Amino acid sequence: xxxxxxxxxxxxxxxxxxxxxxxxxxxxxSPFVVTRGMAFAVHGTSELAFTxxxxxxxxADNALGGALVGALVFALVIGALGVRERxxxxxxxxxxxxxxxxxxxxxxxxxxxxxxxxxxxxGNIFGISVDQLYGLVAxxxxxxxxxxxxxxxxxxxSIDPEVARARGLPVRGLGIVFLVVVAFTVTEAAQIVxxxxxxxxAITPAAAAQRYSPNPLVVxxxxxxxxxxxAIGGVLASLASSTVKPTVFVTSISFGLYLLARAIGPLVMxxxxxxxxxx
Amino acid sequence: xxxxxxxxxxxxxxxxxxxxxxxxxxxxxxxxxFLAVLGPxxxxxxxLLNVLLGLTHxxxxxxxxxxASPRRGSHDIGYVPQQRAxxxxxxxxxxxxxxxxxxxxxxxVPFVTRATRRRVDxxxxxxxxxxxxxxxxxxxxxxxxxxxxxxxxxVGDPPVLLCDEPLLSLDVAHQATVSRLIxxxxxxxxxxxxxxxxxxxxxLPYVDRVLYLVGGRSAVGSPSEVLTSExxxxxxxxxxxxxxxxxxxxxxxxxxxxxxxxxGDPHHVHGHVHDHGHEAHPWQ
Numbered sequence: 001x002x003x004x005x006x007x008x009x010x011x012x013x014x015x016x017x018x019x020x021x022x023x024x025x026x027x028x029x030s031p032f033v034v035t036r037g038m039a040f041a042v043h044g045t046s047e048l049a050f051t052x053x054x055x056x057x058x059x060a061d062n063a064l065g066g067a068l069v070g071a072l073v074f075a076l077v078i079g080a081l082g083v084r085e086r087x088x089x090x091x092x093x094x095x096x097x098x099x100x101x102x103x104x105x106x107x108x109x110x111x112x113x114x115x116x117x118x119x120x121x122x123g124n125i126f127g128i129s130v131d132q133l134y135g136l137v138a139x140x141x142x143x144x145x146x147x148x149x150x151x152x153x154x155x156x157x158s159i160d161p162e163v164a165r166a167r168g169l170p171v172r173g174l175g176i177v178f179l180v181v182v183a184f185t186v187t188e189a190a191q192i193v194x195x196x197x198x199x200x201x202a203i204t205p206a207a208a209a210q211r212y213s214p215n216p217l218v219v220x221x222x223x224x225x226x227x228x229x230x231a232i233g234g235v236l237a238s239l240a241s242s243t244v245k246p247t248v249f250v251t252s253i254s255f256g257l258y259l260l261a262r263a264i265g266p267l268v269m270x271x272x273x274x275x276x277x278x279x
Numbered sequence: 280x281x282x283x284x285x286x287x288x289x290x291x292x293x294x295x296x297x298x299x300x301x302x303x304x305x306x307x308x309x310x311x312x313f314l315a316v317l318g319p320x321x322x323x324x325x326x327l328l329n330v331l332l333g334l335t336h337x338x339x340x341x342x343x344x345x346x347a348s349p350r351r352g353s354h355d356i357g358y359v360p361q362q363r364a365x366x367x368x369x370x371x372x373x374x375x376x377x378x379x380x381x382x383x384x385x386x387x388v389p390f391v392t393r394a395t396r397r398r399v400d401x402x403x404x405x406x407x408x409x410x411x412x413x414x415x416x417x418x419x420x421x422x423x424x425x426x427x428x429x430x431x432x433x434v435g436d437p438p439v440l441l442c443d444e445p446l447l448s449l450d451v452a453h454q455a456t457v458s459r460l461i462x463x464x465x466x467x468x469x470x471x472x473x474x475x476x477x478x479x480x481x482x483l484p485y486v487d488r489v490l491y492l493v494g495g496r497s498a499v500g501s502p503s504e505v506l507t508s509e510x511x512x513x514x515x516x517x518x519x520x521x522x523x524x525x526x527x528x529x530x531x532x533x534x535x536x537x538x539x540x541x542x543g544d545p546h547h548v549h550g551h552v553h554d555h556g557h558e559a560h561p562w563q
Binding site for chain 2: 031034035148149150151152153155156159160162163164165166167168169206209210211213214215216217219270273
């Protein structure tokens, strides 16, 4: 079926707008997530967004609000407990497992539509209402503002924490603020790809982008471009197929871009060395 | 009254609980002077740097950087840490690392001005790193990285340069070039250098004075005054032999008595091969 038939339908317009906004925010945080080695933290945050969403459904029939609270609580717990990276990973594992258990318990008490549960896990971009769209835009605006303000100090603290600390930057505080930014972004992205597959928009774009260039601004721009391609492309492909969920296409396009980057990145990457210098 | 000291400590005492790192320390480092800070691990060398950086406060006494109290993020200080491994695919170029020295602490949209670019280029040229200014930092050798660290520390033209083991895990040739560069830059820019190290020999030709910290006691003076069997034996409270072998100073006997600390192993005062574990993670 032709995609153009859907494009004047509100559900499709909402979906495309939401996908674009989510991709923009995910693409922006992705380089920091990769640089800071936070893949597992992002995964944990999104799983706890699931628990929060389940709680939100049971208590107030509001999955998005619940997801945001769940993700924020998790981010603050990780920020408070896990100082060192190795310690942090085990802390995430511990809290994540318990949180998922709670999510299952909460869902067993939910007597609404069963699809509400699977929508949290795998995304439901074609079911976005205008109110939800406003919510997504508000969350996304917070993320955009935060990254615009924090870009340099966050990059400094991520790449070179010891010197950043010596230069007076609040390295630990920046880390916690970034975890909160991640929580907002993940909650937003979960609407499209679901909590289980958030990594395809929060990790993969930058992981692919940094194979093309060592320039942090170029990597950020490419990361946003790849996230947009995956999200928008995924929604359009799903409209065209009309049976396959957008999640499948989003993750596939994202993965395809990553494989492409691994294949041709080394050929494109400029080594940036004009001559072999003395030590 | 002479020109103000770049770094000044008066009657400075630092204690953690019952443990004294240094006591009633008096020290003034003049602009352009090269001071080496020596001593076993846990003797308080890095703590002293943290005091100068404004990250830790003295238990008692007075400290001044360029005539003012130290404060976090001061532009009067450049800081060079030890070399550590960067991942090869870390999205950061040599010039980005140096640019952190100008604006890494600034909040706001990362817009690179022409003036900043010029300063960064000049700092890179000053350490002769222009050939790899656009290369990914993770692909550079340890010596190349330390040149860039130096450029980053000096790009703001600070009156004081603090170095915390910048030669650790470099090979001998790189140790020599980085030491020579630090010496050259402090002469050109009239910078006071406070250089914490386990290994005096690479910097011995450049050092004006030595501060030696051991178990709460300290000695200050020229290398030939402080690095003698008598002074160090008195400092450690146990027989220490200082040998001068063709211009290299070797300290024998300090290993066994190096005071152990809660966080540190007793370490060699004379470093042979420093097989040093990297605390190399860009996150923390």
